[in-house]
Amino acid sequence: MMIAIGNEQNISDTQELRIAAGLWLKEKREAAGLSQRELAHILGFEYYTFISQLENGRGRVPTNKYRDYASAIGVDPKTFVKKLLSFYDPVSYEVLFADSNEAA
Numbered sequence: 001m002m003i004a005i006g007n008e009q010n011i012s013d014t015q016e017l018r019i020a021a022g023l024w025l026k027e028k029r030e031a032a033g034l035s036q037r038e039l040a041h042i043l044g045f046e047y048y049t050f051i052s053q054l055e056n057g058r059g060r061v062p063t064n065k066y067r068d069y070a071s072a073i074g075v076d077p078k079t080f081v082k083k084l085l086s087f088y089d090p091v092s093y094e095v096l097f098a099d100s101n102e103a104a
Contacts, residue, residue: 019057021087026055028073042072060088 029039029051036055040048043065053059061069061084070080086093 015057017087017090018060021060021084022055022057024083024087025061025073028075029055032073034072039072043068060084 029036034042035048036051037048040046040051043051045051050059054061066081066084067077070077073080075083082093082097085096
């Protein structure tokens with residue numbers, strides 16, 4: 001069963017995008033040479049399992065952690081936010097960047 005979200009996406013699409021975001025976050029964390037536990041500590045998360053949840057597509061990076069997360073994994077903050085927006089809110093991403101060379 002597909003449930004429409006804002007007439008643009010369905011639950012399945014959202015889950016697939018979250019999983020893709022998680023894979024991207026994991027790839028960047030590993031490239032930075034950090035364990036989930038180390039990244040959680042850097043970001044001030046009480047439980048490293050939160051990083052695991054993000055990387056498995058079961059959550060979103062809190063907006064108040066965007067800059068710190070980007071810094072920890074060695075990604076420019078603007079690039080980081082654009083990339084997450086492409087996963088978390090692809091409609092807004094398209095509106096903002098479809099006709100631009102600024103796409104992530």
